[in-house]
Amino acid sequence: MTDGPQTVEFGTRSRGFRKFLRLILRDPAGLIGLILVLSLLLVAVFAPQIAPHDPLAQSLTNSKSPPAFSEGGTWEYPLGTDRLGRDVLSRIIYGARVSVTVGFFGAAIAVTIGMFVGLIAGFVGGKLDKALMSLVDLVLSVPYLIVVIVVASVLGRSLFNVVMLFGVTASPLFARTTRGEVLRLREAGFVSAARATGAKLPGILTRHIFPNLVGPLLTLATFEMSAMIFYEAGLSFLGLSVPPNIPSWGNMLDSGRRSLFTGLPWLSIFPGLAIAMTGLSMNLLGDWLRDILDPRIRRARG
Amino acid sequence: MKTYVLRRTVQSALLFVGVVVIVFFLVRLSGDPASLMMPREASSEQVQAFREMMGFDRPLLIQLGDYVGSVLTGDFGESLRFQTDTLGLVVQRVPLTFTLATLAMGAAILIGVPLGILGGMNAGKFSDLMARGLGLGGQVTPEFWLALILIIVFAVNLGWFPSFGIDGPISYVLPAFALSVGAMGRLVRLTRSTVLEVVGSDYVRTARSKGLSAFDVAGRHIFRNTAIALVSVISVQYTYLLGGAVYIESIFALPGLGSLLDEAIRARDFPLVQTITLFIAAAAIGLSLLADLLYAWLDPRIRLEN
Numbered sequence: 001m002t003d004g005p006q007t008v009e010f011g012t013r014s015r016g017f018r019k020f021l022r023l024i025l026r027d028p029a030g031l032i033g034l035i036l037v038l039s040l041l042l043v044a045v046f047a048p049q050i051a052p053h054d055p056l057a058q059s060l061t062n063s064k065s066p067p068a069f070s071e072g073g074t075w076e077y078p079l080g081t082d083r084l085g086r087d088v089l090s091r092i093i094y095g096a097r098v099s100v101t102v103g104f105f106g107a108a109i110a111v112t113i114g115m116f117v118g119l120i121a122g123f124v125g126g127k128l129d130k131a132l133m134s135l136v137d138l139v140l141s142v143p144y145l146i147v148v149i150v151v152a153s154v155l156g157r158s159l160f161n162v163v164m165l166f167g168v169t170a171s172p173l174f175a176r177t178t179r180g181e182v183l184r185l186r187e188a189g190f191v192s193a194a195r196a197t198g199a200k201l202p203g204i205l206t207r208h209i210f211p212n213l214v215g216p217l218l219t220l221a222t223f224e225m226s227a228m229i230f231y232e233a234g235l236s237f238l239g240l241s242v243p244p245n246i247p248s249w250g251n252m253l254d255s256g257r258r259s260l261f262t263g264l265p266w267l268s269i270f271p272g273l274a275i276a277m278t279g280l281s282m283n284l285l286g287d288w289l290r291d292i293l294d295p296r297i298r299r300a301r302g
Numbered sequence: 303m304k305t306y307v308l309r310r311t312v313q314s315a316l317l318f319v320g321v322v323v324i325v326f327f328l329v330r331l332s333g334d335p336a337s338l339m340m341p342r343e344a345s346s347e348q349v350q351a352f353r354e355m356m357g358f359d360r361p362l363l364i365q366l367g368d369y370v371g372s373v374l375t376g377d378f379g380e381s382l383r384f385q386t387d388t389l390g391l392v393v394q395r396v397p398l399t400f401t402l403a404t405l406a407m408g409a410a411i412l413i414g415v416p417l418g419i420l421g422g423m424n425a426g427k428f429s430d431l432m433a434r435g436l437g438l439g440g441q442v443t444p445e446f447w448l449a450l451i452l453i454i455v456f457a458v459n460l461g462w463f464p465s466f467g468i469d470g471p472i473s474y475v476l477p478a479f480a481l482s483v484g485a486m487g488r489l490v491r492l493t494r495s496t497v498l499e500v501v502g503s504d505y506v507r508t509a510r511s512k513g514l515s516a517f518d519v520a521g522r523h524i525f526r527n528t529a530i531a532l533v534s535v536i537s538v539q540y541t542y543l544l545g546g547a548v549y550i551e552s553i554f555a556l557p558g559l560g561s562l563l564d565e566a567i568r569a570r571d572f573p574l575v576q577t578i579t580l581f582i583a584a585a586a587i588g589l590s591l592l593a594d595l596l597y598a599w600l601d602p603r604i605r606l607e608n
Contacts, residue, residue: 134320138317138320138321141321142321145548146563146579149567150575154572156332230442234444238548238567256450257553261465268454272448272451275447279442283438283442
């Protein structure tokens with residue numbers, strides 16, 4: 001392999017796809033992660049088709065029904081019902097929508113802002129770079145969870161606020177990574193060569209910088225998506241995320257907490273499992289992406 | 303070394319001033335701090351009176367200068383709910399959170415570091431797979447969920463531990479364990495990758511090639527260098543635990559900083575929220591300074607640089 005950093009080359013479409021298949025089949029953990037993440041996406045998109053019940057439908061005659069596999073449960077409500085008789089499984093399925101929305105749009109906003117700031121800092125350099133990076137360090141020095149909790153409590157409960165909150169507060173991480181990559185790439189042989197042949201900045205950006213940013217940023221985005229879903233559940237649990245009438249995993253755990261001593265453990269168990277499984281799948285996928293996409297690690301291993 | 307200490311200390315002080323500015327703006331994000339802090343049913347006259355009383359009607363820059371100035375001279379403002387100095391309320395709650403976080407960190411280190419070393423020294427083998435699995439599991443388990451499960455199993459069903467409040471040292475067991483899992487998981491993973499890196503380094507190869515026993519190589523080179531690298535990791539994780547304490551203390555009804563933050567937010571007592579945020583941020587900055595100094599002192603490559 002040559003000196004400069006490289007990305008996975010996608011070549012023609014079919015060859016790229018075959019290469020992708022080969023890479024994912026070689027790593028069972030990555031494959032499991034990918035399958036779980038895709039299933040989560042499908043569940044979120046097709047929630048109305050998949051869910052056996054209306055997540056908001058109350059039924060006092062069927063309230064506090066235990067899960068199907070325990071005594072007194074019925075397959076009508078596989079994971080049981082809550083105190084208002086709402087189906088836990090359907091609520092978890094609909095709750096995936098909140099989590100996926102927060103993770104996906106939060107990460108998309110964070111990547112956009114972070115990449116913009118990081119590119120400016122990396123290319124302009126000098127005082128502007130110093131000022132931007134001090135701001136990044138400053139924001140990152142405050143414990144993240146505390147910032148998120150305080151901002152959420154100031155802004156009030158809405159999905160839009162939560163998405164914006166995660167998008168903006170996670171952007172410094174992406175700015176720092178982008179800047180680091182830009183500084184490294186600027187000195188790389190192929191960028192100097194492109195410059196020497198008279199390539200203009202837009203051309204260098206699209207041909208040489210962006211393709212090399214995809215790997216590190218996609219990897220970071222996968223981990224951050226998982227973190228955002230995790231923190232959103234925490235905010236919901238504290239009553240600081242989406243309004244209580246929207247089913248979300250954190251809101252469900254909050255109501256599970258209120259029935260801790262009344263013998264309804266399934267209200268606490270299943271939403272938490274959903275959060276942990278989501279975190280697990282995104283971490284497995286992120287680890288795999290880092291292995292195949294991060295040129296430095298690939299070279300070190302090769 | 304002296305100039306390094308001085309430079310890092312000044313840097314941390316500046317960082318704290320920056321955090322004070324951030325905290326000032328945080329409560330103004332909604333645009334109107336007066337209606338944020340007043341009860342929803344307050345009339346517009348009451349809100350206006352409150353606005354004037356708190357000085358929120360003055361120009362923003364004057365308010366900012368005023369806030370930064372008073373914080374730096376030790377005046378953190380009054381709590382709206384308790385009508386007393388916020389700093390006093392915060393300081394009262396510190397010992398419990400400190401104890402809880404320290405216990406959790408201790409548990410995370412005692413479990414996480416040996417597991418990470420085990421995995422890193424046996425890369426690819428079964429013990430490595432187990433260590434990685436436990437590490438990932440700890441990392442993705444929400445502490446607020448684990449806390450609920452622990453209460454259901456060990457407090458409600460088995461009755462081994464109290465489910466809330468402080469009633470002797472036994473009350474710390476469940477909360478500290480619940481709080482520790484995330485840090486434990488990350489410690490396993492970071493220790494493992496550090497050990498892997500150290501094992502592959504030139505000085506370990508040299509030590510091996512000059513005939514040192516595996517025991518000596520591990521003790522003198524691998525563990526020592528891993529321990530140095532873990533110093534900064536541990537300080538970051540400790541900061542993370544201070545955040546997680548918000549969930550754990552409110553679930554277990556423990557009177558610490560975290561539950562105070564939860565209560566202050568529910569009561570819309572934002573002057574108190576600000577002081578708690580400042581206090582935790584200051585602790586984080588202090589910890590990272592301490593870790594850097596310790597790191598410099600332990601690692602001759604930094605200590606001898608100047």
